[in-house]
Amino acid sequence: MLTSGSLAEQSLIDTMATAIRSETGAGVGARERRAWRNSLPILANDLIDAGLGQVEVIVEYPIPHQPRKRADVVLAGVDLYTGGDTFVIVELKQWDDVELLDDDTMVLPDPRYDPVLNPIDQVKGYRDQIAANCAAFEEHTDALQALVYLHNAPRDRVEKLMPRAVGEQVQLFSQTDRGDLATYLRGRFAPESGRAAADRFLRSEIRPNKHLTDRAADILRGRDRFVLLDRQHEAYRKVLHHVDQAFQANTKRVVIITGGAGSGKSAIGITLLAHLHSELGKTAYAAGSRSFTETLRRAVSKKDLTSLFKYFNEFAQPNRKNQLNVIIADEAHRAREKSFDRFRAQWRSSRPQIETIIDSARVPVFLLDEHQVVKPGEVGTVAAIKAYAQRLNVKYEHVKLEDQWRCGGSPEYDMWVRRLLGLGDEDSQWNEDSPPEPWRGDKDFEVMLAPSPQELEDILKAKTKNHGTARIAAGYCWPWNKPNDDKTLPLDVVIDDWRRPWNVKSNAWAGDAPPSAFWATLDGGFDQIGCIYTAQGLEYDWAGVIIGPDLVARNGRLITVREASKDKDLTRRSVTDEQFDRLVRNIYHVLLTRGLSGVVVYAVDAETQRLLADLVTPVT
DSSP states (O other), rough: OOOTTHHHHHHHHHHHHHHHHHHHSOOOHHHHOOOOOOOHHHHHHHHHHTTTTTTTEEEEEETTTEEEEEEEEEEEEETTTTOOOEEEEEEEESSSOOOETTTTEESEEEETTTEOOOOHHHHHHHHHHHHHBGGGGGGGGGEEEEEEEEESEEEHGGGGGHHHHHTOOOOEGGGGHHHHHHHHHHHOOOOOOOOOHHHHHHHHOOOOOOOOHHHHHHTTTTTOOOOOOOOOEEEEEHHHHHHHHHHHTOOHHHHHEETTSSSHHHHHHHHHHEEEHEEEEEEEEEOOOOHHHHHHHHOOOOOOHHEEEEEEGGGGOSSOOOOOEEEEEEGGGGBBOOOOOOOOOOOSSBBBBBHHHHHEEOOOOOOOOOGGSSSSTTTHHHHHHHHHHHHTTTEEEEOOOOOOOOGGGHHHHHHHHHHHOOOOOOSSSSOSSSSSOOOBBBBTTTTOOOOOOHHHHHHHHHHGSSSSOEEEEEEEOOOOOOOTTTTTOOOOEEEEEEEEEEEOOSSSBBBOOOOEEEEEEEGGGGSSOOOHHHHTOOEEEEEEEEOOOOOTETTTEEEEEEOOOOOOOHSSSTTHHHHHHHHHHHHHHHHHEHHHHHHHHESSHHHHHHHHHHOOOOOO
8 A cells, every 4th residue: 555655655656757758758747746646545545445456557548649648547457247357547636626617628726727628528538539549449438437536625616527527428526425436446346356457458459540531521420520638629629619709709719729740730620620510600621732622622522511621722802801600721831921823813812811811710720830831932820820810900829739649649759850850949858959869769650761762662562561551752852754745654753773753743643643632642642752742731651751862961960952952942042041941851840740650761862871870770
């Protein structure tokens, strides 16, 4: 039994902190250690008092695909009635009081701090995400339950949470309810060892992330949903709150949601679209990327749904103020200075594109990642959006996401890539002069260095044998010629004796090669080399990335080489060397973060390949 301040307790806390640092690379702060010290002994004592001392206690279980989110405790044991495995997720709170806000999804446990997600919604999200992704529950979803235990709060202070707990099928217990908690646990667990159940749970396969575009149609038709956790759920609820406020006050609101690659921005956007289109109508989902927009249109297929997906340029027309209730501007970092289209006069405007988007809806929602600005003239930054909102006298709110869904849910990989590329920001623990670090590994995401482009291709082909998807993309460092007279694609990407074509430039098929917008998603795309313009915004299971001679290692750092680029947008005279440098680094950041399961890299430059070999164990 652990008692407060005991040597056993301190040993356990130190062991947990070491394990989390080893698993995630992240340290554990004093606040989290204090929570363990104050909460875990109480739960342990309650289990022992209930006669369930043999139930296995799994502490800080990482949520599948979002390892920065961890369930406080998962209890594992034997079902009292069936004899099968049974589990309960426990969210422990030290609060002694709580105030409900908005629609009960946000709460204020302490007036000195910001509101947080209702713990009922928090633990429900953990339960749903584990059940949806852990193979152990494929046929036994009822084997996983959830409860919230506010062990410092008397019942009368937390009863206000009960209606939501009942509605979400989450158990709720307070300090006053210790006897009821014991009764609940005795009614679920047999007084037997839970070690075997815990071992099966921890060894259970975690299903790979499903592609967002593959799920979009089912989500919009109400047949599927994304599980939004913590900050993602908060962002979603804040948008709905601002929609309500805008309608009640007959005014406008702007919401800005930022996050890195795969942090759930598009999942939030699609979830909002499904809800608001059904409840309010006059809702649109806009983007500046043709590949992203056309892929979503193709995924949903039905005309009534494809019409929801639009381009930023479509809001250029004047005198269309508040034509929509809500516009969700995804990939907003791609917003241009002004709207322009060669073929449609109505898609041209002398007004700033961000301003026309804000003007077009009662509540514009911007989803962006400033590390994904990849072309000159893209001006979608948080500062720019805030400035236009202020100019238009519109209130705004900025929500930062911290989670990671793509790249195996590995925030460590995204940080490793940003450090490799020298992409520091205000939230980084390093600056642009910090050296790259070795890849320390992640069980949920694989990083490989191929010794040649042919071996990179062979590795990816092997990965697709089990129905996985893979694509090879490269920096724009080779000529890009028109198709041959027989409609075949010229073999423009040449590295020694390895030759491959770029993806199709046009909207038409070229033999078995799909149109440019569908290179990342349709069969046949693997046989061409993609670029930033066909990869951005999309994802595949395995990403192959060829680092061209526009990004090379010298003296242990990566530098950009303007003369090696064939991208006319980046090399024209109006683009400064500083702009070129930043854009090329952002391009490779995007290409390196398209994979859900892993990435295979090859660098054309020999010194760059040697630097990567010092950071990543090469394939032999």
